Amino acid sequence: MTALELHGVRHAFGRLRALDGFDLRVAGGEVVALVGLNGAGKTTALRVLAGRLRPDAGVARVLGHDPATLPAEAAQSFGQLVGAPLVYRELTVRENLVAAARLHGLSRAQAIESATTAVERFELGRWAGRAAGGLSSGNSQRLGLACASLHRPTALILDEPTSALDPAGVVIVRELVRSLADDGAGVLVSSHHLDEVSRIADRILVAHAGRIVGPLAPGSAELEQQFFAMVLAADSSPRESA
Amino acid sequence: MNLSGADTKFRGGFGAAWGWELLKLRRSLVARLITPLLIGLVPLASIGAVALARSPELPGTAAVKFAPYATGDLAATHLLVAGQLLSVGVLLAGGFAVAWSYGREFSEGTAGAVTGLAAPRWTIGVAKALIIAVWLTASAIISLALTLLLSAAVGGQPGEEAWQNTVTATLAALLVVALVMPFACVATLTRSPLGTIGVLIAVVMLTQILVVLGAGNWFPYAVPSLLAGMGGPDAADALQPWALATTAALAPVAILTVARQWRTLNDI
Incomplete structure (x- = not known):
């Protein structure tokens, strides 16, 4: 296909x-x-x-x-990361991931689970509870990639x-x-x-x-x-x- | 967990968009600054303005300005002032909030990131407007409730006139909330928070000019202030039902427009 x-x-x-x-x-x-x-x-x-x-x-x-x-x-x-990611600086890393998962169509329970998986996959655990605005550019890119792909x-x-x-x-x-x-x-x-x-x-x-x-x-x-x-x-x- | 398939309970994405936009507003500096101003400052300013108006030590020029509040039922006057403050404050607060909420998506580039989601783009545009409307309405109602409480604390006894003024103030606040909604269209059109605030300022200035010229009765952005008594009781009585209806109708028209704008966004 x-x-x-x-x-x-x-x-x-x-x-x-x-x-x-x-x-x-x-x-x-x-x-x-x-x-x-x-x-x-x-x-x-x-x-x-x-x-x-x-x-x-x-x-x-x-x-x-x-x-x-x-x-x-x-x-x-479908997922896309072209230009600015689906990331908002005032939300925490985990909140961004859960929100992205929900917007991608996952249920609340699936969103929480997929966010946890994404935090592990992208090694964002240390920053999971922090506001995305405080991330380095590299970690910010990891978060953007995670938000674009966590729904597989x-x-x-x-x-x-x-x-x-x-x-x-x-x-x-x-x-x-x-x-x-x-x-x-x-x-x-x-x-x-x-x-x-x-x-x-x-x-x-x-x-x-x-x-x-x-x-x-x-x-x-x-x-x-x-x-x-x-x-x-x-x-x-x-x-x-x- | 199966993430590859669709969530069968997912219905159109509006719920997701609503929860997401609510979280963003709760975390925003705009909401954190504006909410206490609307809820706290309006009641305090209403009580303070009436106390000032009834102070024998008020100098002559100020006494003239405050004369409408110098006499009459205390609680009713508190609610009159609160309604007048809300008729201006909610417009400015809502205008800034809308400018931020919509404009940032373009200035920060995230308008493109919300493309291709299961929650259609238009649901995000509409959720933004409705959440701001609910937030402004709740803030205005809480503000009026606190004004009533503070009024009672300083000796005001709410009678029929005070309740009537409360209803009028609530109606004026609701009409202003409706008038905030078109700025969502402006923000989407200009793709700029500052551009939206510029239009907001221009509308406020135009409203002042039209009111001074005596043409405010038919201009929606003047209607809530006139209803709240800023032009005096005669101007409030002169308002026709069609003026109120036209003002209120701007909200659904604006929300439908913004839904269409967000559905058809291009080059983002």
Whole structure:
């Protein structure tokens, strides 16, 4: 089953064309990494998939539905962390987690249990009773990731999930993403870190100038050189899709 | 525990949105500052203003200003002043609270985070408005109850006029709560707490101008103050039922509008 899909998506912010025929597909059970330079269109594409931005043209699908009008049944199986997390500084870490679980459709009892599990998984126990506003940026990111994923979604979007994390946090995210995919979830991760995505992704897609210009093979040698070669080639023939 | 499936008892997410927004309001600096001001300051100021008005040592210019409170039944006058204070205070308090509650979601970027949830975005927008409405109403009622108690403590004996003023003050406060709701639409439209407060200030200024020009009877934002007696008894008596109804109707219209705004938010 296709968890996440963009087909021919185009969008411009004024005169700036951010997406120019963006296509991708993430099947259930696979982790797809999206890499690209700043301004390549990665975050805009993820915002479209998250239902935060209606594109000028093209089709976006989350679990078979338009993300802008995602029905509650599908939303219960969807998670996204694109930009600011679902975290409020005046609430404690545990309150944020329980609230996120409730908003994701869990019952009160399930929410409390999933919050406890998330505190353990993300090693947030020391801060569970503290206000989220007092967390370090790394722990704040852990909390945001926990809030986006504690309901075990079957379609998950993560934008730069390890940008502020220490090595221990990176390992936690890697294990989370793999465990969700092993359970059948389709996970789309954007990142600048080629080495990191190479470890967790089943496929790597290179975005450039608002579209996908080609794949990279995870685990292959000289990923960085391949990446730049692909970007340069796309610049040479911008409408030629790999 | 099975977390992969839907919670069959989960009905539309409004309950989750309500509980979440209530928790956020309870923890907010806005509520912690405003609640004691509404509940505590209004009764104290009402008692103090009447005591001042009836003090023989009040200087001439102030005596003129306080003249409407210098005579008449003590308890009734306390409630009259409380109603007038609430007719302004609830609007300002509610306007600030709405500006914070809605505007922060955009200024902090969390409006995008509440997308794709099982609790639809519109339930969050509506829950915010209803919780602020309930909070303001409860604060106003408690404020009036404390005014009655304080009035009794300083010798006021609530008679028919005092109860009538209590009812009028409650009605005025409820109308102001209704008038707060459109600022939820403003905050969503401007996506800015400060922008919303700017509009609030502009509306207050416009209200003053229209009242001075004698056109307040038909302007919803002037109606509660006039009803509470700020324009004098004649202005209060001149209010037509349609003016009260129009003012009250702004609440459901605003809540329906904000529901639509939050359902269709884009580029967040």
